[in-house]
Structure formats: C-alpha cells, structure tokens
Amino acid sequence: xxxxxxxxxxxxxxxxxxxxxxxxxxxxxxxxxxxxxxxxxxxxxxxxxxxxxxxxxxxxxxxxxxxxxxxxxxxxxxxxxxxxxxxxxxxxxxxxxxxxxxxxxxxxxxxxxxxxxxxxxxxxxxxxxxxxxxxxxxxxxxxxxxxxxxxxxxxxxxxxxxxxxxxxxxxxxxxxxxxxxxxxxxxxxxxxxxxxxxxxxxxxxxxxxxxxxxxxxxxxxxxxxxxxxxxxxxxxxxxxxxxxxxxxxxxxxxxxxxxxxxxxxxxxxxxxxxxxxxxxxxxxxxxxxxxxxxxxxxxxxxxxxxxxxxxxxxxxxxxxxxxxxxxxxxxxxxxxxxxxxxxxxxxxxxxxxxxxxxxxxxxxxxxxxxxxxxxxxxxxxxxxxxxxxxxxxxxxxxxxxxxxxxxxxxxxxxxxxxxxxxxxxxxxxxxxxxxxxxxxxxxxxxxxxxxxxxxxxxxxxxxxxxxxxxxxxxxxxxxxxxxxxxxxxxxxxxxxxxxxxxxxxxxxxxxxxxxxxxxxxxxxxxxxxxxxxxxxxxxxxxxxxxxxxxxxxxxxxxxxxxxxxxxxxxxxxxxxxxxxxxxxxxxx
Amino acid sequence: xxxxxxxxxxxxxxxxxxxxxxxxxxxxxxxxxxxxxxxxxxxxxxxxxxxxxxxxxxxxxxxxxxxxxxxxxxxxxxxxxxxxxxxxxxxxxxxxxxxxxxxxxxxxxxxxxxxxxxxxxxxxxxxxxxxxxxxxxxxxxxxxxxxxxxxxxxxxxxxxxxxxx
Numbered sequence: 001x002x003x004x005x006x007x008x009x010x011x012x013x014x015x016x017x018x019x020x021x022x023x024x025x026x027x028x029x030x031x032x033x034x035x036x037x038x039x040x041x042x043x044x045x046x047x048x049x050x051x052x053x054x055x056x057x058x059x060x061x062x063x064x065x066x067x068x069x070x071x072x073x074x075x076x077x078x079x080x081x082x083x084x085x086x087x088x089x090x091x092x093x094x095x096x097x098x099x100x101x102x103x104x105x106x107x108x109x110x111x112x113x114x115x116x117x118x119x120x121x122x123x124x125x126x127x128x129x130x131x132x133x134x135x136x137x138x139x140x141x142x143x144x145x146x147x148x149x150x151x152x153x154x155x156x157x158x159x160x161x162x163x164x165x166x167x168x169x170x171x172x173x174x175x176x177x178x179x180x181x182x183x184x185x186x187x188x189x190x191x192x193x194x195x196x197x198x199x200x201x202x203x204x205x206x207x208x209x210x211x212x213x214x215x216x217x218x219x220x221x222x223x224x225x226x227x228x229x230x231x232x233x234x235x236x237x238x239x240x241x242x243x244x245x246x247x248x249x250x251x252x253x254x255x256x257x258x259x260x261x262x263x264x265x266x267x268x269x270x271x272x273x274x275x276x277x278x279x280x281x282x283x284x285x286x287x288x289x290x291x292x293x294x295x296x297x298x299x300x301x302x303x304x305x306x307x308x309x310x311x312x313x314x315x316x317x318x319x320x321x322x323x324x325x326x327x328x329x330x331x332x333x334x335x336x337x338x339x340x341x342x343x344x345x346x347x348x349x350x351x352x353x354x355x356x357x358x359x360x361x362x363x364x365x366x367x368x369x370x371x372x373x374x375x376x377x378x379x380x381x382x383x384x385x386x387x388x389x390x391x392x393x394x395x396x397x398x399x400x401x402x403x404x405x406x407x408x409x410x411x412x413x414x415x416x417x418x419x420x421x422x423x424x425x426x427x428x429x430x431x432x433x434x435x436x437x438x439x440x441x442x443x444x445x446x447x448x449x450x451x452x453x454x455x456x457x458x459x460x461x462x463x464x465x466x467x468x469x470x471x472x473x474x475x476x477x478x479x480x481x482x483x484x485x486x487x488x489x490x491x492x493x494x495x496x497x498x499x500x501x502x503x504x505x506x507x508x509x510x511x512x513x514x515x516x517x518x519x520x521x522x523x524x525x526x527x528x529x530x531x532x533x534x535x536x537x538x539x540x541x542x543x544x545x546x547x548x549x550x551x552x553x554x555x556x557x558x559x560x561x562x563x564x565x566x567x568x569x570x571x572x573x574x575x576x577x578x579x580x581x582x583x584x585x586x587x588x
Numbered sequence: 589x590x591x592x593x594x595x596x597x598x599x600x601x602x603x604x605x606x607x608x609x610x611x612x613x614x615x616x617x618x619x620x621x622x623x624x625x626x627x628x629x630x631x632x633x634x635x636x637x638x639x640x641x642x643x644x645x646x647x648x649x650x651x652x653x654x655x656x657x658x659x660x661x662x663x664x665x666x667x668x669x670x671x672x673x674x675x676x677x678x679x680x681x682x683x684x685x686x687x688x689x690x691x692x693x694x695x696x697x698x699x700x701x702x703x704x705x706x707x708x709x710x711x712x713x714x715x716x717x718x719x720x721x722x723x724x725x726x727x728x729x730x731x732x733x734x735x736x737x738x739x740x741x742x743x744x745x746x747x748x749x750x751x752x753x
Contacts, residue, residue, distance in 0.1 A: 165645030171654045181650035182632055189647075579636060579646055 007072040016068045023051055023063040026076060033076050034085065036092075036114055037151035038064040039200060040519040042161060048151055049088045050114065052081060060084055086118055093120070095127030095174075096203075097146040103204040110202035110514050111149060132177060137185040139364050140193035140209055140357040145177050148205035153515075154178060154197035161501060162475040164307065166191035178205075181579070190310045190578045192475070194303035194499045195357030195381075195508015208357045208509060211378045212388055215351055218377070219262055224349045228263040229329050230254060232270050233355035233419030233504035234382045236530035240511040241386035242396045247526040249534055252401020257389050258353075259402060268404045269352065270411030272329035273418045273427070275552060276300065277543035279569055280322045280424075281431045282560035284494055288465060293317045295470075295485060295492040298424050300324045302362035303499025303508075305573065307475050312482055313575040318495075321570040323375070325418065326352040326359065327368050329408075330375030331568040336556045337408065338371075345371050352379045355419070355507035358499065370568045381509025410548040413538030420528040421473035421503035422449035422456060425496040429460065429469065431544045435560075436463040444541050450532075452502065452524055455481050457492075468492045474501035505531060598626050602634065606641035615642055616652055620659055629660040665700045665707035667745055671723045674713030681734075682721035686710060688735040689723075692742055705749065706742070 004015045009022070009029050016025035021044075026033050037048035046062035053063045054075040063076070075081070093115065100106050132145035152169060155178060159165045166189040170179045180189045198206045218226050239250040258266045284296050299305060299320040308319060323331070330352070334345040352359060356379075362368065363376040380388070389396055403409065414430050417423035426446045433441040441462070448458035449469065454477035457470045470492045472478045478497045484490040500507045502524030513523055540546060557564045605622045609615035619642065623634055630653055639646040653659040671677075671686045686708075690696055693706050700707040716722045719731025730741060 159645070159647075165647045168645075168647035168651035170651055181635070181646040579632075 005068050005070040005072075007068050007070070007074065009074045010076055018068070020068050021064055022053060022055065022061075022066045022068060022072075022074055025068050026053075026063065026074070031076055033063045034114060034117060035064060035515065035519075036089075036110065036149070036202060037153065038519070039153045039156075039515045042200060043151065043153040043156040045152060045156075048092070048149070050085055052084050052088075054078060054081060082118075086120065089114060089118055089120060090123050090125055091127075092149050093123050094125040095130055096149060097130065097144075103147070104207045105201075105204035105512070108512055108514070109204065110516075113514070128174070135185050136209060137187040138191065138193065138209060139187075139361040141186055141191070141195060141198065142207050142209050143178075143186060144205050144207075145179070146205075147203050148178055149203055150176055150178065151202060152178070153200040153202065154206060157196045157200045158191075160476065162192070162194060162196060162307075162499070163479050164190060164192055164194075164475060167197070184579075188579070190307075190576075192303040192306040192310070192499060193358035193361045193508075194475070196500060198357065198508050199506075199510065199512050201512075202515065208381050208384065209360060210384060211360065211380050212384050212391075214378050215380055215388070218349045218351070221349075223347060225264050225343050225347050226262075226349045226351065227265045227267060227333055228258050228351045228353060229267045229269045229272070229326055230258070230353040231326065231355055231419065231504060232273065232416045232423075232531060233507060233510065233527070234353050234385070235534075236419060236505050236527045237355065237510045238382050238386060239396075240513070241383065242389075244397065246513070246517075246521070246523065247529045249530040250396075251534065252403070253396060253399040254385075255404055256399040256402040257385075257394050257396055260394050260399075261388060261392055263351070265405045265408075267329070267333075267408040268411045268415075269326045269329055270415030270418070271408055271546065271548050272325035272332070273415035273424075274412050274543035274546040274549045275328055275332070275569070276322055276325045276418075276424075277414060277427050277431050278435075278549060278553075278560040279328075279565060280320050281428050281435050281543075283320055283322065284428065284432060285435050286561060288467075288493060295495045296320055297494075298496045299571075300418065300424055301358070301497060301499045301504075302356070303358035304475065304478060304497045306358065306361070306576070307478070307499060309573055309576040310578055311479065312486070315482065315486070316573045316575065319573055321566075321572065323368060323569055323571045324359070324362065325415075326354065326379075327362065327375045327571075328569045330368075330377075331370045332552065333408070334371040334373055334375065335568055336552065340555075345373055348373075349377045350375070352376050353382065353385045354379050355382050355504045355510045356500075357381060357508040359509070367571055383509060383511060386511070407548060407551070410546060412543055412546050413535030413541040414543040415546070416534045416538065417531055419504045419531045420450070421498050421524070422451070422471045422496065423503065423531070424498075425449045425458075425469055425471050425494065427543055428494070428496075429458075429467070430542050432467070433462045434542065434544050436465065440542060449496075450528075452522065454501075467494060469494045469496075471496045473498040473503050475499055477501075502528070599637075601626050602637060603641070606638060610642060616644060616649065617656075620649075620653060624659060629663045631661070631663075660698075662698055662707070663700045663704065665705050667706050667725050669706055669708050669723060669725050670711040670714070671697075671709070672712070672714050672716075672721065673710045674717070676713070676717035677721040680720040682723070684735050685721055685723060685733050685738065688738045689742075692739060705745070 009026050012029050014025050014029040033051045036050040046065035051063040052060035055061050130146050135143040218224050235251040239248040255266050297318045299322050330350045338345040359379045363379045368375045414427035426449050429446050449456050449471045455472045459468050472481045505527035506524045609619050635649045639649045697710050721733050722731045
C-alpha cells in the first residue's frame, strides 16, 4: 500500500501522507484554511468549527480533524462555507468581552485577526454579558474568563504536555468556563506557573501578573539603586516584539534599551549562570565522590521545582540545592557587590528580565532572601520589557549596540546556552572535567544533549568516571523520565530538567507567536539558534574561565560549595500537597 | 453508634468502589455514581479521594461532576423538592413556583437548607403534564399549583418534623 493518497482540494490535485488531515493536505497545496482552536501538537480537537470545509458529506467537516482519503474531493471556499464560518465567529464574538483597546493582546490577538480575515463588519448577535471574576491571586498568572473563547488550548497544554492539570473545562452550556477545581484560584492549585497556557492562548484570557508599574516606581525612586539582569533566552526572542525575524539575537540593543530606561546598572544573568555551573558542578562531583544522593537534578527552572515539590516529594533530595542563576545573582548583588561599592543593600532593587512567569513566583519564596532582603525584588518577562521599551518611546530596532556593565556583566558561552534545552547540562559537562582533573576537556560542544527530542541521554567518561546524563524538557517528559528513575529502570548521575518544552527560549514569558506561526515552524529550534550562535562566537566557552566568577571566589566566596556559597547561593525545598485538606472552598 | 464510625464506614465503602474500578477505562463516571449513592452528593473530599484513587487529576473529576446534572456538589435535604421546568409546567407558571420556594426556604435552586430538611432543584418533565405546574417532594406529586399553595405545603412538612421530635 502506498504511503500517500491523492485527493482534490479546490480542484487542485494533492498528494498527502496517509493519516494526515485535510488541513495538513491543504497546507501542502498552498491553500489556507482559517483555524482558531487548532495548535499543532497541542490541541487538535475540532472544537471551534472555524476550519470547516465541504468534503461531500451531509454537513461541513472540521479540516483539522478530517482524515484524507484517496479520491476525496474538498471545497474550502464557497458561500455556504464562508457563511458558516462567519456565523460561528459572530457567535463567539457575541459574548466575548470586546475591550480590545486596553487588552494586552491587542494587535497580537488571534480572535481579532480572524475577525478581520473573515471580514466581520457587524456582529448580528448580542450575547448575554459574561461577568466572571478575574483570578489575579497567583504571583505569576492572571486569568480573565471573560476573554476566554473556550478553545481549550490552555487546558490541553496544561494537561497533556505538562501533565499538571490545574485547569479544566467546567460546567456546561452557556455557563462553561475554563477553571480550576471548585473554582479555586490558581494560587491554591498544583499550577507550577510555567505560563505555557499564556503562550498557547489565542486571546487575552491569560496573561502574566504584571510588575511593570512596580519597576517604573523603582526607576523613579531616587533613593533606590536599581539593577537589572537579563536571562540568556531574553536576547534570543525580544526582537520579535519589534518585528525582527525569529531567531535574531539582540543582546546589544537590549542592553542599550535598558540603559535608556535608566537602570543604574545592566548586568547579565549569564554571569550567574557560570557561577551556578561552578556550584552545581562541584555538587555533582562531591555527590559522585562521596556516594551522595544521585541522580543530581538541576534546579534552574522554578516551574520544574514546584512540579517536583507537588509530584515527586520523595525526590527533593535529588534536587541540586543551587538557587537558580538570577537568585544567586541577586544574593551576590546585595552582599558582595553592595560591600564592594559601598551601597546599603536595603537600597538595592534588583529587577530580573526573564523568559519565564514561574520566576515571578520564585522571587517571592521567603527562603530566597539570604541577605535579609529578597534576593530579587521584581521579575518582568520578555514581553513586559518590550512593553516598557514601547511605552518609553524607544526606537528599539535602530538602537546602537551597547555592552553590559562591568564588573558583573561578563559571561561565557556556557552561560548563554542555559537558555536552550540541554544547555545547563552541556555547560556543566564542559566544566566537570576541570573540576575533577584541573584540565579543560578537548571537546567543547556536546551535541548529544542538544535538540528537540523530549528526553535526551549521553554518557561520557571523565578522569575514569563514567557519567550518565539525561535531559528532559516539558514536564510530561520530565514525569516520564523520573518515573523510570524512581522505579530503578534507569539510573543516571545527572539530569537536567526544564519545565517548558524547548527550555527557556520557549518559556511562558517569551513573545507570543500565534498558532499560524507555531504550526509552521519550530520556534524552539529557531530561537535556540540565536543562543548557540552567541556561544560559538564567544571567546570564553567554559564557565570556570569567567574572570568575574573567579574573582567572586578569590575575593568573597572562598571555594565552590564552601561555607559562604552555601549561605548565599544554596536553598532548600518543601513538600507541597496538591490540594491541601483544609483549603476549604465551599462551592457556594 | 457515633457519627465518626458512620463516616468511616462510608469512606471504607468508597475505597472498596475505587478498588473495584481501578485500572479500568472509563471508571470515573460509574465511581462517581456509586459515591453519590453513599454520600448523597459529591463534596470536595470525596472527589479528591476518587481522583487520588483512580490516578486522575482533581480537575478532571470536577470537570465531569459539573458537566452532568445528575451529579450534585450540594448535599440533598431529607425532603428533596423537584420543581418541573418542562415545557408544559413552565408555560403554566412553574417558574413562579420555584421562585416562591426559593424565597420561603431562603435557598437557591441546587442548594439545601441549613437544617438539612429541604433541598430545592429544578427538573425536566416528570410525565404529569396534565397536572401542570407540578412539583415533587420525595415521591409525592403536587399538581395545579399556584405560588399561594406553597407556604402551606412547606408548613405541613415542618409540622410533621416537629411532631416527630
């Protein structure tokens, strides 16, 4: 049997793989069919009826679900089809809260775009006003059900990709709403704050909890010394907010913009990523040498950390005690840097620009305040930084490149690749040989841990020690991997886990690309290219070569894993029950 | 026998049901049905136990419970009042009957009075359209109602309770 079938779409013959859908076949033929709920690999359920086509059946069929067949004749554009799509969309719009002017997704809203694409001039139906309460109690995520169109993309990504299942479609008919069990606020659920629901949402029903005003206030407060640090993945995607092609690295322009926003210092979180490698690498070497708890699992991803606390409480001892890089950096700024510069740490305000919504929650964890002050005061996402740049009227695209400030702006290529899945692992494996033998490895790049496979493994031998390593990204993959580790089916020395599929480059705080883009290209690969480019062009590619990090140890910390390091750079975790018994949410 | 002992036996029964269905596909709905038979409704603690027992998320369980009208999140009263909102009863004014009950009992449709005596629900056709508008209290049918009939009917149940004490 042939692997292909031949069908006709709008009179054009198309050869499509067996098992593909009419929508996919139409794409091969260069024919565009509008979609709304469809998000490739995440949500393919035919719920919104926007992609209806005529396949010669009694009624119109959803192209995203309908399988191709030999000799099938498909019509994608007829008066009946156009009217059907229009009526459906008008009905969706009839109860949608149409506050587009002040909506965070205005101009990047898939519903808004579709209304234009389908030439909706008037909404013939007036739906009853929905008046659901907005849930803004989480530190990371705000849910506004009045803007929800029930496409279920958020539910699918939460349930099937992340296996978190904090939200579900609840109730029925007109009262249907996406909500947590018993309409609890997200804060009280096992939500890990990864924000993948936000980047999956076609409308403004999900957004990050904004910290923009707090940052503006700090910048306007003359008593405060406001320091900003930026994560590696931010530079790989920020340009998209200003119309630059996906995968354009904009490090220099970003630094320049931050200086224009009047931050007192602009530092690079990558410096702290190098510091993390020294601490975590040392932790790994110590655990291997001293028969400590293995596998050691990375702790950079706060979404993963909360997931572990909820779902794998028996494995908390496997987590590296290292704080995530930006928290380490915050602690260093409020101790070492404050002392060196003679600034009162209470006057230092640290802002982290992160590709991540979970970092917002993380920064509010009470244990992350080594100096008596929060290590990091506020976290803004890549999207929020773009909003600030736009609000300040900065012409981002035409900015001259500038460099991070000294002395905490120096970073290596190893620090940069933290932004892609496998990056922390690779950076660590570049330095572990040095930590064991005092010599650099011959091979810099470790390609086995790169790429988009959900679970990647590698084995390497250093100074006679075999190190078995595994990398998982996306919490569904993490769950699969850890269940094997838990059961003893697989054994590893070192595991990297990132909550978001693709790692930080496709984090929940990154610029939102609509389904029309995500269905076509692999955002993860494109953005990761920018990261690996920066690594390749770095003169320093080993974390332990970073002179700033070396100075940290010489002048202040002593040695990696030493007493001072533990005080400032390490943390602990707590067991979290999924729905605590006394969390009484009476459904009244 | 104390109250606690009774609770334990309910939990034990629930665990038996969960154990019986564990691992079978599509187990959730039958388990919910049987759980509701034991408890009369499906409070959070019961849903949590089912979610944990069947290894599904609480969000899944809650989604199913709120989708099907047979499942109740509220306890039912000793006297379960069902007002028919089917077509015939509705055009004969059963909406006003429901409103009157709601006003007297100080509960909304779907709720139960604090003393546990009455619960109020709307239902679809009970097959007594000739008597429209109709309500049922447990197995007793009341037909051709007007809102003015309601206080007397409720009082008769309250009196019966007072006598029993």
